[in-house]
Amino acid sequence: MKNLIDGTTILLPLLYTFTVWIYARAFFTNAASLEPVKRGFLLITLCIHLAYLLLRTVVFGHPPITTVFEIMSVISFSVSVAYLYLEMRTRVRGTGTFIIVLALFFQVVSSIFIKDLYEVKPVLRSTLLGFHVSTALLGLTAFAISAVYGSLYLMLYHDIKANRFGVIYKRLPSLEILTTLSFKSTIFGFILLTTAITIGFIWLPRAFQSFSYTDPKLIGTFLIWALYGIGLLAKKIGGLHGRRLMILAITGFVIAFFSMTIINMFFSSFHNFY
Amino acid sequence: MNLIAVGLNHRTAPIEIRERLFFTDDEIQKSLAELTESMLNEAVLFSTCNRTELYGLTGENVLNGDTIVEYLIRTKNASDVALPVHFYTFFSCGAVHHLFKMTSGADSMVIGDIQILGQVKDAYALARKTQTTGIITHKLFENAFHVGKRVRTETELCEGAISISYAAVELAGKIFDDLGKKRALLIGAGETGELTAKHLIGRGIGSLVVVNRTRSKAEEIVSQLGGSVVDFESISSELTNIDIIISSISTPGFVMREVDLRRVMRERSNDPLFIIDIGMPRNIDPAAKKIENVFLYDIDTLNRMIDQNLDKRKTEIPKVNRIIFEELSSFHRWFDSLQVSPTIQQLHEVIESIRSDEVQKHINRFAESDRKLVELLTKRIVNKILHTPVINLRNGNGASDEEILKKISTIRHLFGLEHKSHDT
Numbered sequence: 119m120k121n122l123i124d125g126t127t128i129l130l131p132l133l134y135t136f137t138v139w140i141y142a143r144a145f146f147t148n149a150a151s152l153e154p155v156k157r158g159f160l161l162i163t164l165c166i167h168l169a170y171l172l173l174r175t176v177v178f179g180h181p182p183i184t185t186v187f188e189i190m191s192v193i194s195f196s197v198s199v200a201y202l203y204l205e206m207r208t209r210v211r212g213t214g215t216f217i218i219v220l221a222l223f224f225q226v227v228s229s230i231f232i233k234d235l236y237e238v239k240p241v242l243r244s245t246l247l248g249f250h251v252s253t254a255l256l257g258l259t260a261f262a263i264s265a266v267y268g269s270l271y272l273m274l275y276h277d278i279k280a281n282r283f284g285v286i287y288k289r290l291p292s293l294e295i296l297t298t299l300s301f302k303s304t305i306f307g308f309i310l311l312t313t314a315i316t317i318g319f320i321w322l323p324r325a326f327q328s329f330s331y332t333d334p335k336l337i338g339t340f341l342i343w344a345l346y347g348i349g350l351l352a353k354k355i356g357g358l359h360g361r362r363l364m365i366l367a368i369t370g371f372v373i374a375f376f377s378m379t380i381i382n383m384f385f386s387s388f389h390n391f392y
Numbered sequence: 393m394n395l396i397a398v399g400l401n402h403r404t405a406p407i408e409i410r411e412r413l414f415f416t417d418d419e420i421q422k423s424l425a426e427l428t429e430s431m432l433n434e435a436v437l438f439s440t441c442n443r444t445e446l447y448g449l450t451g452e453n454v455l456n457g458d459t460i461v462e463y464l465i466r467t468k469n470a471s472d473v474a475l476p477v478h479f480y481t482f483f484s485c486g487a488v489h490h491l492f493k494m495t496s497g498a499d500s501m502v503i504g505d506i507q508i509l510g511q512v513k514d515a516y517a518l519a520r521k522t523q524t525t526g527i528i529t530h531k532l533f534e535n536a537f538h539v540g541k542r543v544r545t546e547t548e549l550c551e552g553a554i555s556i557s558y559a560a561v562e563l564a565g566k567i568f569d570d571l572g573k574k575r576a577l578l579i580g581a582g583e584t585g586e587l588t589a590k591h592l593i594g595r596g597i598g599s600l601v602v603v604n605r606t607r608s609k610a611e612e613i614v615s616q617l618g619g620s621v622v623d624f625e626s627i628s629s630e631l632t633n634i635d636i637i638i639s640s641i642s643t644p645g646f647v648m649r650e651v652d653l654r655r656v657m658r659e660r661s662n663d664p665l666f667i668i669d670i671g672m673p674r675n676i677d678p679a680a681k682k683i684e685n686v687f688l689y690d691i692d693t694l695n696r697m698i699d700q701n702l703d704k705r706k707t708e709i710p711k712v713n714r715i716i717f718e719e720l721s722s723f724h725r726w727f728d729s730l731q732v733s734p735t736i737q738q739l740h741e742v743i744e745s746i747r748s749d750e751v752q753k754h755i756n757r758f759a760e761s762d763r764k765l766v767e768l769l770t771k772r773i774v775n776k777i778l779h780t781p782v783i784n785l786r787n788g789n790g791a792s793d794e795e796i797l798k799k800i801s802t803i804r805h806l807f808g809l810e811h812k813s814h815d816t
Contacts, residue, residue: 150545278566279681281693283700287566288551293664294569359662360685 119177120234126170127229133163134194134222141215145289156214160202167195167225178236183251186379187232194224196259210299212289216266246321254314258374260307261346265371267300268364275361297360300367301353308346315343338377345370395528397487398460398479399445402501405478407441412470415439417518423467424524431459434526436533438515440508442501447491449528457481488532488723492716495540497549504550504705509540527797528727535723542715549708552701557588559694559701560668561595564636567666567687572596574635578619579627579647581609584670585640586617592636593617601634603627605641631656637667639675647671650679657683668694729809735800736782738809747774 137159144152171192174182182188201217204210274290277283290296318336349366352358358366400413415423420437427435432448439445446460461479465471482490493499495509516533519525525533543549553559568574576597578589581604589600600619603626604610610621622630627647631637639647653676657665667688669676674690681688728734747770758766785799803809 148548274566278563278687281689281696283697292565292569293567298569360664362684 119173123170123173123177123234126166126173127232130163130167130170130191130194131222131226131229133159133166134198134218134225137163138215138219138222141218145212145215146285148289157202157205160198160214160218164195164198164202167191167198171195178234180235181248183248183255184235185233187228189251189255189378190224191228191232192255193259193262194221194228196256197221197224197262200259200263204299210291210295212291213267213270213296213299216270217263220262220266246317250314250317250321253310253317257307257310257314258378260303260310261367261371261374264300264303264307264367267296267303268367271296271300271364272361272368275364293360297363300364304346304367304370305350308343308350311339311343311346315339335377338373342370342374342377345373394450395447395484395487395532396450396457396460397445397447397482397490398457398464399443400474400478400480401443401445401499404480405474409470409474409478410442410444412473413439413444413464413468414441415444415468419467420515420518421522423463424519424522426467427460427463428524431463432524434529435524436516436519436529438512438518440511443494445494447487447529447532449526457483485720485724488720489716491532491536492539492719495536496543496712496716497540498543498709498712498716502554503702504554504708506544506550509537512540513537527730527801531726532723535719539716539719542719543712546715547708547711549705549712552704554698554701554705555587556584556670556691556694556698557591559697560588560638560689561591563668563687563689563697564592564666565595567664568635572598575599575601575633576636576638577627577630577634578602578613579637579639579675580604580641580671581606581613582640582642582670585638586613588638588668588670589613589617592638597636601630603630605643628652628656632659635663635665637665637676638670639667640670641675642672643675644673646677647675648680649677650683653677653680653683653686657686670694729804730797730800732785732796732800735803735809736785739782739803739807740778742807742809743774743778747771 137156140152140156140159143149144156171182174188182192198218198221201214201221205214270290271293273286274293274296277287278293318339345366349358349363349370352366353363400410402410405413415437416439420439424435424437427437427446427448432450435446435448437444437446444464446464448460457479458476458481461476461481464479465474468474490499495512497504497506497508500508512533516525516529519529553562564571571592574597576589576592576599578585578600589602593600600614600617601622602610602613602617602619603622603624604613605624607621607623613619614621631648631652637648641647653665662685664685664687667676667680667686669688669690672691676688676690678688678690680686729738751766751770755763755766781803785796785803
């Protein structure tokens with residue numbers, strides 16, 4: 119079983135690489151024949167990824183959400199699943215390459231640095247923690263997707279403004295669709311992050327003796343929450359539209375990503391469980 | 393293959409001659425009936441603003457294309473303007489190639505024109521209704537339509553806008569998702585502006601507001617396209633609720649300056665505004681391009697877009713030629729299979745295959761000494777069954793080529809030989 123896990127740890131980045139390649143090929147060549155092929159391959163990759171996550175849960179006795187690099191693998195999976203859902207439920211085509219390349223990035227980092235932890239602190243076996251981490255991960259996934267669509271918006275916006283009518287112009291959906299996708303993802307992420315923070319505030323003081331409201335991770339998370347909250351409010355009442363809103367979405371995700379990685383690595387926090 | 397194609401198009405004849413040689417549907421039906429009575433076995437004739445062409449099967453007597461040219465000129469009383477030099481004639485493979493090139497859109501006045509395929513389909517339907525088509529023309533045009541379909545799905549020959557109005561609408565589609573929730577403002581009554589508004593309506597624009605210095609002209613446009621009229625002096629009050637502006641008015645000075653549009657954008661909470669300025673001189677201050685979420689395009693920009701699209705279409709020609717060649721080969725293989733000898737040979741092969749399989753399955757029920765006899769007997773039965781049909785096919789019994797082709801086609805269909813080809 120352990121060998122299977124190790125093998126899949128190496129296999130997954132390769133599968134994602136090939137999936138990105140097929141999606142990119144379909145994007146640049148616009149070949150109709152690649153449509154069913156690319157989705158089929160994404161489905162296969164996701165099935166193997168799901169099996170990998172379940173296997174890790176069974177073999178190591180805990181869901182893979184206890185270290186940053188385990189979490190990255192989960193984020194990679196949820197980003198791809200979210201994209202597959204979007205592709206199947208909407209008319210949106212042409213954005214798969216850009217979303218799945220993000221999933222590839224997360225999985226590559228995860229595969230390189232992931233460690234196998236058999237023993238975890240008892241506090242990590244709490245059900246409430248499971249809800250807390252799940253909502254936080256899904257929130258981060260939604261922010262990631264929001265940032266990708268924000269980036270695509272900026273690419274298309276600048277191409278249209280500069281009268282460049284190349285592949286990006288031809289293949290991407292309209293600016294309005296990209297805005298909607300990014301904005302809806304942001305709302306979804308904000309709701310989930312709010313839920314994660316709320317659960318955290320309820321559970322953390324009971325679970326940790328060393329809990330402090332000045333913990334770097336908490337401050338970082340709150341700043342992210344405030345940034346997105348202000349952005350949503352600004353859109354609602356202040357008419358924040360288009361380019362500036364997308365820049366906010368991208369900035370928010372970048373900060374969230376650094377909070378997840380750098381704060382965890384370089385700052386002491388009760389959130390460090392290993 | 394006694395196939396002939398005769399016609400004239402935008403390359404060989406100016407519009408004054410093409411319009412004289414234009415056939416209405418009634419005239420087409422009448423001409424097809426006359427042609428198939430006198431000189432052709434099968435015929436299809438079509439006529440558009442850019443070409444008039446006739447495709448026909450000539451039967452035993454191979455026709456000179458001039459006979460058909462004379463007929464077309466005489467029928468339309470165009471001998472005072474039309475000359476044989478305005479026409480082209482293709483025979484056999486050349487005729488097939490020309491038809492395929494036409495339905496691909498590669499031969500159109502505007503390369504990649506998608507209208508031609510529909511026009512050829514209508515013409516073929518009319519010929520079928522007039523009962524002047526047959527096996528050859530049916531297969532020929534079926535392949536021709538397949539060329540058109542393949543070019544559209546496998547190449548980008550027909551992609552990208554190639555007119556100002558389409559380019560504008562295509563751009564609008566890249567900025568906005570659902571045009572049904574958008575409002576458009578048409579300033580002026582120019583032809584291109586009106587055409588753009590028409591295309592927007594075709595794409596389901598939510599509503600159209602028309603403005604012109606002369607109110608009656610604006611009302612005339614609204615009566616044709618729908619929408620509402622607003623006084624020219626009230627333009628600025630309308631802008632807050634407008635998403636698309638098409639400006640094509642002839643007036644000195646700007647209708648909208650940068651400062652006006654900045655104010656408008658503040659009032660509309662910076663929602664995207666798409667402006668097409670096809671006025672001469674320009675109606676909208678070019679500095680407005682700098683404003684965030686204002687997408688301003690003039691005629692030069694749209695023409696550059698069109699040029700890029702045309703250049704892209706031209707790069708698709710090699711792919712189109714490959715498709716034409718593949719379909720040409722496929723048609724010729726089919727045509728060759730219609731010859732008598734290949735059909736008889738394939739019929740023998742199919743029947744022999746059935747005989748041989750059945751004998752092999754049941755041969756063990758017979759004694760060793762009887763097996764040779766079984767082989768001999770079954771072969772004799774097969775030969776006797778096939779003897780009369782084969783003789784009749786070979787001899788023809790005075791049947792016309794058309795009748796023979798029908799018989800061969802029927803045999804091929806009945807015995808499932810349709811997908812087999814004969815490589816000579």
